[in-house]
Structure formats: C-alpha cells, structure tokens
Amino acid sequence: MKAAILNSGPLRIEQAPIPQLSPGQVLLRVRACGVCRTDLHIIERELPVLRPHLIPGHQIVGEIAGGATADLPMGTRVGVSWLGGADGTCPYCRRGMENLCDAPVFTGYSVDGGYAEYCAARADFVIPLPAGLDDLHAAPLLCAGIIGFRSLRVAGVEPGDRVGLFGFGASAHLAIAVLRAWKCEVYVSTRGSSHRSLAASLGAAWVGDEHQMPPVELDRAVTFAPSGDVVIAALKSLRKGGVVAINAIHLDRMPEFDYDKLLWGERQIRSVANMTRADARDFLKIAGEIKLQPKVTVYPLDSVSDALAAIKRDALDGAAVIGL
Ligand SMILES: [Zn+2]
Numbered sequence: 001m002k003a004a005i006l007n008s009g010p011l012r013i014e015q016a017p018i019p020q021l022s023p024g025q026v027l028l029r030v031r032a033c034g035v036c037r038t039d040l041h042i043i044e045r046e047l048p049v050l051r052p053h054l055i056p057g058h059q060i061v062g063e064i065a066g067g068a069t070a071d072l073p074m075g076t077r078v079g080v081s082w083l084g085g086a087d088g089t090c091p092y093c094r095r096g097m098e099n100l101c102d103a104p105v106f107t108g109y110s111v112d113g114g115y116a117e118y119c120a121a122r123a124d125f126v127i128p129l130p131a132g133l134d135d136l137h138a139a140p141l142l143c144a145g146i147i148g149f150r151s152l153r154v155a156g157v158e159p160g161d162r163v164g165l166f167g168f169g170a171s172a173h174l175a176i177a178v179l180r181a182w183k184c185e186v187y188v189s190t191r192g193s194s195h196r197s198l199a200a201s202l203g204a205a206w207v208g209d210e211h212q213m214p215p216v217e218l219d220r221a222v223t224f225a226p227s228g229d230v231v232i233a234a235l236k237s238l239r240k241g242g243v244v245a246i247n248a249i250h251l252d253r254m255p256e257f258d259y260d261k262l263l264w265g266e267r268q269i270r271s272v273a274n275m276t277r278a279d280a281r282d283f284l285k286i287a288g289e290i291k292l293q294p295k296v297t298v299y300p301l302d303s304v305s306d307a308l309a310a311i312k313r314d315a316l317d318g319a320a321v322i323g324l
C-alpha cells in the first residue's frame with residue numbers, strides 16, 4: 001500500500017506492507033484522513049518520538065476490509081480518532097475517565113495511523129458515523145470536533161450560556177455549531193481577518209481581534225491558542241463562577257496573574273486532555289442531527305506535506321483532509 005511514513009528524516013510517501021491484524025483489530029480501507037496540528041507537532045518532533053517508523057494520522061474514515069465481526073461487517077463505514085485504545089484496568093479507566101488512562105494508545109503516534117491506504121484499529125475503539133456526513137466532511141470531526149466538544153463539556157457549558165472562543169481554527173469552527181444549536185451566545189476573539197469573518201458567518205454574536213475584550217461578562221470560555229496570555233485574556237472576561245477550558249496540549253508559558261482580581265470568586269481554569277469514546281459518540285450524534293458541515297480543504301495523499309505546511313502557516317479556514 002501507499003503510505004506517508006516518518007522515519008528519521010522528513011515525512012515521505014513510500015510503499016509499505018498492508019498491516020497484519022492482532023486479535024481484536026479490524027483492517028480499514030482508508031477513505032479520508034484529517035490532518036491535524038498535532039500531526040505537525042509529531043512530524044516536527046516537538047512531541048517525544050515513540051516509534052522510529054510511524055504512519056501519522058488520527059482522524060480516519062474507513063471501511064471494514066478485514067477482521068469483520070457481526071457488529072462490524074465488511075464494508076461498514078467507521079471512524080478512528082486520537083484515542084486508539086485504553087487498558088480498561090487502570091484507576092482512571094475504572095472511573096470512566098479513559099481519556100486519562102495510564103496506558104493509552106494514540107492513533108498515528110504510539111501506533112500507525114491513517115496517512116495510508118489501509119490501517120489497523122481496535123474494533124472496540126472504532127466510532128459509528130452518521131450516514132448524512134460524507135467521508136471528507138466526517139474526518140475533521142474525529143479530532144478537532146470531538147475535542148472541541150469535550151472542551152465545551154469541561155467548561156460546563158449549558159444551553160443559553162454566553163461562551164467565549166479564544167482562537168478560531170479547526171476545533172472552534174466546529175464547536176460554534178454545537179453552541180448555536182444549544183442557543184448559546186458566542187463571542188469570538190481571534191487573530192486573522194479571515195478567521196473573524198468565518199466566525200461572523202457561523203453566527204458569532206460578537207467578533208474581535210486577539211487584543212479586544214468581549215463586551216459582556218462570559219459564563220464560559222474555551223481557549224484554543226497555545227498561549228498563556230490568551231488564557232489570561234479569557235480569565236479576564238469571565239463572570240464569577242465561570243470556567244476557562246484550555247484546548248491546547250502545550251502553552252508557551254503561564255504568565256503570573258492577579259489571583260484576587262482574576263481567579264477569586266470561584267473562577268476556574270481547567271485543561272482538556274484527550275477524549276473518551278462517550279465524547280465521540282455523543283458529539284457525532286449531535287453532528288448528525290445538526291448536519292454539521294465542516295469547511296474542508298482536500299489534498300491527495302501525495303500532497304500531505306502541503307496540507308501540513310498550510311496548517312503551519314495558519315493559512316486554512318477550517319480543516320485539511322486527505323482524500324483517498
Ligand atoms: Zn488531532
């Protein structure tokens with residue numbers, strides 16, 4: 001099969017054997033795979049190298065092409081996300097917090113992913129996909145979408161809340177659709193005029209640049225930029241008892257801030273780590289109901305490096321997807 005492979009050098013398109021299945025796995029013929037900023041961090045080795053030879057990609061739409069079961073017959077279309085597996089036995093898994101598992105499997109990072117014509121996946125971690133969403137538009141939902149949705153949960157968003165989104169990339173442009181479906185007022189603060197006009201077109205009540213404060217006190221906020229200053233800006237806009245959820249694996253740094261003014265009053269800062277299968281199921285169900293249609297730019301597998309470069313330049317509105 002053809003695959004994009006990360007060895008010691010840059011990502012290269014090569015021929016590779018079709019994966020051999022272990023017990024409990026299914027083989028997928030990949031139809032589409034989203035390209036995520038985390039892939040860029042893996043490929044540029046900003047995240048620790050876990051495997052000397054890796055096929056990245058963790059937003060996979062594929063059809064069952066091997067290892068079929070009664071529940072997953074041949075040809076069934078499913079999704080695979082960043083959480084490729086959890087041990088099911090650690091204290092976190094036993095508490096229903098598999099996103100915090102002590103021994104997780106990460107698709108396209110600790111195991112091979114979907115920048116390829118075929119991939120293997122754990123049968124109990126593939127996600128049913130709503131029929132109304134085509135392959136290319138379903139793929140970006142599987143990371144940016146699910147994790148954006150989890151961020152709304154971590155922030156404790158309730159219907160009708162005033163919610164701030166700080167940064168407006170792949171994840172936020174999906175989260176806003178869910179917020180609008182929940183009748184929330186959405187305040188978007190982001191750099192980049194094209195991101196601002198996209199936010200306005202998707203129903204934001206207010207849009208400003210990264211230096212502007214929303215004109216009202218927010219009930220909840222989610223930050224998407226890998227910047228501690230943005231977290232502080234979000235905290236400054238919260239009412240008492242409000243929550244900031246940080247949808248970023250890394251922050252550049254966390255600045256000092258005034259506890260008395262910014263955090264006292266039972267305001268909270270929370271991080272968002274990974275996702276659970278329940279997040280995936282619940283989000284995809286809503287996505288199907290509201291006919292969520294992410295904005296996508298499609299690349300062939302041969303051009304995956306162009307997609308990664310565009311993400312690095314922040315040149316895309318919405319998400320990049322490899323179509324196979
Ligand atoms: Zn991702």
Ligand SMILES: [Zn+2]
Binds near residue numbers: 087101
């Ligand atoms: Zn576990």
